[in-house]
Amino acid sequence: MFSRKIIVLSLMVVNGSLFANPVETQQELEEILVKEKRDNIQASPFPAGRKSSDVVVSGEKLKTRSATLGNALADELGVHSNPFGGGASAPIIRGQEGLRVKILQNGTDVIDMSHLSPDHAVVTDTLLAQQVELVRGSSTLLYATASPAGVVNVVDERIPTRMPEKGYKGELGVRYNTNGNEKVAAGNITIGLGDHVAIRAEGLTRNAHNYKVPGINLGETINYVPDTYNKSHVNTFGLSFIGSRGYLGASYSLRRDNYGLPGHNHKYDECSAHIIDPDRQSFSTRPYLIPYPHLMEDGDILSAPHFHCDSSHASDPGHSHEHPYGHKHDHSEKGPWVDLVSKRTDVSGELKQPFPGLDKVRLKMTYAEYYHDEKDAGKSFEDERDIRSHTRALKRRGRLAGTFDNIGFNTRLEFFHTPVGNLNGVWGAQYQSQKADAAIPFYNDTYTAKETPPLVSHTNKQFSLFALEQYRHKNLTFEVGARAEKQKTPVHYDDQILYTYMDRYRNPQNHCGFFGCPPEVPYVEPDLSTFKSRAYSYAGSVLWDFHPDYRLSLSLSHNERTPAPMELYFHGKHLATNTFQFGNKNLKKERSNNIELGLTHKNDRWDAQITTYYNRFKNYIHNETIFRRNNLFMRRFTQSQAKFYGIEGQLGYKLTPNHKITLWGDYVRGKLFDLPKEYQKVPNGRTNVYTGLPDYDYIRVETDKERNAPRVPPARLGLRINSDFSERWSSSLAYTRAFTQNKVSKLESPTHGYHLLDFGLSYRNKLGKSNYKATFNANNLLNQKIYIHSSYHSYVPQIGRNFSVGLNVEF
Known part of the structure; x- marks a missing residue:
């Protein structure tokens, strides 16, 4: 029903003008429908504005890479990944991730919940993509206020924009990987119906088992x-x-x-975090904190936050590369898992020269329903000889351990004005609404589900105005962009629940009984006002082609970001990352000032690129650890100042017209400073009556003046050799050295470096009118134990040596 409505609305906007002036010369029609070059950046509307740090990864390359977005882009300059097993990974760009890296599908938001946690998949498919673009500079403000590190746009042809030349166009591909017995099949076809109608169908299926590694200690050493x-x-x-x-x-x-x-550690399954004491005065004066604890203030946090687990998790060893999980892991059966469903409807249209002064108008609309369930594995968290614990665990097998829902709508309208001399520009507006919530079912002794929401039901609404202008003068190109964004996030409170908890205090006479009426005590009415904020970002770029082979680029920007609902309201456990996380409803708008300087060079034999950047943040929002018990963390969103800076570059040389060698590398450094007070454990001179060990108090103290930012990727150096032996045969050899990361944050462990050696061989030919390409890839040939410092599971090794073969046919 909703899809039909937005299609009708789109038709009203276009107003039947697509087929105006139907009698066109054949030459004009071919010019309009000419196939775009594959290295065009669709997220950047003006090709002349391409900077040295902009990246385009072709679909041909993506077909031989990982199926998850972060891992698929991890070989690009300045891009790392935060992998979470075989099902999820998101890109980390120049040390930034999540909400600071906007991910798009054909120029509109990917509507999912991947920013909540790294175990949530990004619901876009690189194996079906025509290309993936990484855009920086002024163009990013067309899509977000807070992406100085870059915007990622996954481009596919799900909505045809031109008629297939032969009346049809298609592609089929299959791939098999020896590690994990991965099988992938993907295909698409576009068919023209008459002169003006094109239909498109595409599909993907992937099945991969647990991946293998050189060895992992889970109580015993296994190879997967x-x-x-x-x-x-x-x-x-x-x-x-x-x-x-x-x-x-x-x-x-x-x-x-x-x-x-x-x-996952099953000893955490029944843990609870004690961060607000129900016996404290805050609950006596503000009883609404019981059903809605996200309304807590800083003063409500206990001086000694702690966990209640009724398990022996505190005696487990810490995470290390030798003992990765920090406990003996039962791998006889599978652990918890995710069932995810995403339904997405897109409408897209473009109309050229609708009236004088406008070159074209472009409309994009998206409606998506996303939800996923996290299922309990039904394993006992204690010794299996504990029959009661084991029996209770078995009853939980396959039951919901968490649900995450998000329904989103996004629409954007862009107006490209007619060029005025050498001045081009686009102006537009965007509206987005996402209704989301999360719940963790609790099962009592009779196993009747009761839901407690760690993320209260809410709707996040954003309205934005944006503009980008480009002016070219001789060998100089100037770009200026701006974006203004208004955010409103109403929370959906249950009036009956609030009445239940508050009426005893508001009207004690209504609760009189045999023992009299409740005493009158002071209480505070809840502040249920809607969170509102505005963000303003602007940027400018100068490109100087001072020589036919050189381009110098300079970008300056001021970016602002309003806090996300996750950062404001989340209150509860997310044990996929072994954490209890708590939002902070008093977060302020995040601001950053950013500079990027880049130089590119290209001639017949040499090509070079080097980029350096500096990002200075105020009110930098991050998830700080306020308490840790062994490998279980309690974290709360807080703010400080921060700075990130780095350098990335590559140098290529053609030994012969068919053989090229490339040296590349990147480095990023992140620091936090002016940190808020934190909790520290201080001996109180007493003995714990339960453990017999020295007892401690937790007090707020001044913290370090400066601290390393968490999970900042390590430095890398790489070497690539690409060869074309003939028109049909080509090969690639790539070596990457990732260095040890020992510049770590509080309670963070160093991560070993690694050597990565990959080899690829391809053969292309024709079969009738079809083109085909066969590939062979050997990855991690040295079978290294690879640990990713930017991952939340940096102690879990990544995939070991693996070989893949693939065949792709275009017809």
Whole structure:
């Protein structure tokens, strides 16, 4: 029903103008429908504005890489990944991740919940993509206020924008990987119906078992990582009306994922975090904190926050590369897993020269329903001889351990004005609404589900205005961009629940009984006002082509970011990352001032690129650890100042016209300073009556003046050799040295470096009118234990030596 409504609205906007002036010369029609070059950056509207740090990864390369977005981009300059098993990974760019790295699908938001936790998959498919773009500078403000590190745009052809030349166009691909017995099949076809209608169908299926490693100690040494399997199925259908002056199309996509959550400690399953004391005065004066604890203030936090687990987790050893999980892990059966469903409807249209002064108008609309369930594995967290514990665990097998729901709508309208001399520009507006919540079911002795929401139900609404102008003068190109964004986040409170908890205090006479009326005590009415904020960002770039072979680029920006609902309201456990997380409703707007300087050079033999950058943040929002018991963390969102700076570059040389060698590297450094007071454990001179060990108090004290930012990726150096032996045969050899990361944050452990050696061989030819390409790839040939410092599971090794073969046919 909703899809039909947005299609009708789109038709009203275009107003039947697609087929205006139907009599066009054949030459004009071919010019409009000419196929775009594959290295064009669709997220950047003006090709002349391409900077040295902008990246385009072709679909041909993506077909031989990982199926998850972060891992697929991890070989690019300045890009790392935060992998979580075999089912999820997101890009970390120049030390920034999550909400600071906007991820787009064909220029509109990917609507999912990947920013909440690294175990949540990014619901976009690189194996079906035409290309993936990484854009920096002024163009990023067309899509977000807070992406100085860059915007990632995954481009596919789910909505055809041109008629297939032969009346049809298709592609089929299959891949098999020896490690984890991964099988992948993907395909798409576009068919022209008459002169103006094109239909599109594409699909993907992937099935991978647990991946193998040189060895991992889980009480015994095994050669695979449990719960790193993945199953994915994607089906997409599109339809377009294409005319001489534009197009209007729609698509529908259904995606299902099932993947494991590695690294889970079942001793945490029944843990609770004691951060607000129900006996404290805060509950006496503000009883609404019981159903809605996200309304807590800083003063409500206990001086000694702690856990209640009724398990022996505190006696486990710490995480290390020799003892990665920090406890003996039962791998006889699979652990917890995720069942994910994403339904997405897109409408896209473009109309050229609708009236004088406008070069074109572009409309994009997206409606998505996303939800995933985290399922309990039904394992006992104590010794299996404990029959009661084991029996209770078995009853939980397959039951919900957490649910995450998000329904989102996004629409954007762009107006490209007619060029005025050498001045080009685009202005537009965007509206986005996402209704989301999360719940963790609790099962009592009769196993009747009761839900407690760690993320209270809310709707996040954002309205933005944006503009980008480009002016070219001789060998200089100037760009200026700006974006203003207004955010409103109403929380959906249950009036009956609030009445139940507050009426005893508001009207004690209504609760009189045999023993009299409740005493009158002072109380505070809840502040249920809607969170509102505004963000203003602006940026400028100068590109100087001072020589036919050189381009110098300078970008300056001021970026602002409003706090996300997760950072404001989350209150509860997320044991996929072994944490209890708590939001902070008093967070302020985050600000940053950023500079990037880059130089590129290219001639017949040499090409070079070097970029350096500096990001200075005020009110930098991060998740700080306020208490840790062994490997279980209690974290709360807080703010400080921060700075990130780094350098990235590569140098290529053609030994012969068919053989090229490239040296590359990147480095990023992140620091936090002016940190708020933190909790520290101080001996109180007493003995704990339960353990007999010295007891402690936790007090707020001044912290370090400066601290390393958490999970900052290590420095890397790499060497690539690419060879074309003939028109049909080509090969690649790549070596990467990732260094040890010992510049770590509080309660963070160093991560070993590694050597990565990969080899690829491809053969391409024709079969009739079809082109095909066969590939062979050997990855991690040295079978290194690879640990990713930017991962929340940095102690879990990544995939070991693996070989893959693939075949791709275009017809």
